[in-house]
Amino acid sequence: MAEKEPSQRQLRVGQEIKKILAGEIEKGLVRNLEGIDALVTIMEVRISPDLKYANVYFITSQKDRDEEVRTGLQLAANHFRKIIGMKMELRYVPELNFRIDESFEQVDKMEKLFRDPRVAQDLKKD
Numbered sequence: 001m002a003e004k005e006p007s008q009r010q011l012r013v014g015q016e017i018k019k020i021l022a023g024e025i026e027k028g029l030v031r032n033l034e035g036i037d038a039l040v041t042i043m044e045v046r047i048s049p050d051l052k053y054a055n056v057y058f059i060t061s062q063k064d065r066d067e068e069v070r071t072g073l074q075l076a077a078n079h080f081r082k083i084i085g086m087k088m089e090l091r092y093v094p095e096l097n098f099r100i101d102e103s104f105e106q107v108d109k110m111e112k113l114f115r116d117p118r119v120a121q122d123l124k125k126d
Contacts, residue, residue, distance in 0.1 A: 004049075006046070006047070006049075007049070009051070010046075010047040010048075010049065010051070013047050013051060013088075013090070013094075014044070014045040014046060014047045014054070015045070016088055017045045017047075017054060017056075017084055017088075017094070018042050018044070018045045018056075020080075020083060020084055020087055020088070021042050021045070021056060021080055022041075022042045024079075024080065024083060025040050025042070030072065030073070030076045030079070031076070033069065033072045033073070033076075036065055036068060036069060036072065037062070037065075038060040038061050038062040038065040038069055039060065039061035040058055040059075040060050040061075040069055040073075041058060041059050041060075042056060042057070042058050043057045043058060043059055043101045043103075044056075044057045044101070045057070047094060048094070050092075051090065051091075051092060051094060052092050052094055052095065053094055053095050053097065054094040054095070054096050054097065055097050055099055056073070056096055056097065056098045056099065057099050057100075057101035057103075058070075058073070058098065058099075058100065058101055059100070059101050066100045067100075070098050070099070070100055073098040074096075074097075074098050077095075077096040077097075077098070080096055081093045081094075081095070081096060
């Protein structure tokens, strides 16, 4: 079964949560990330249709620290929910689930495949 496209409300709420989370991380207000020398970028926030759950996708500047950063962010989820609740008017503040964004790795893998001489040879055939 194919996933439905997110509604405009889901997209707006996701964007606003993304801004709030990015601001908190940028200001260094997340104690669980102290001592981790990796730049964290929030890539996307996907909200469930009922607006009660949110998957937060992020990348880091150091791949070997991904899991450590994910753990730190997940431990700070209640702090983030409190901030979101103060800054947004929502009936329910969504439960946050942090995930490592692997889409760039998949794109990179596909680009390497397309650059492979054997694949390029097949693509040139008529």
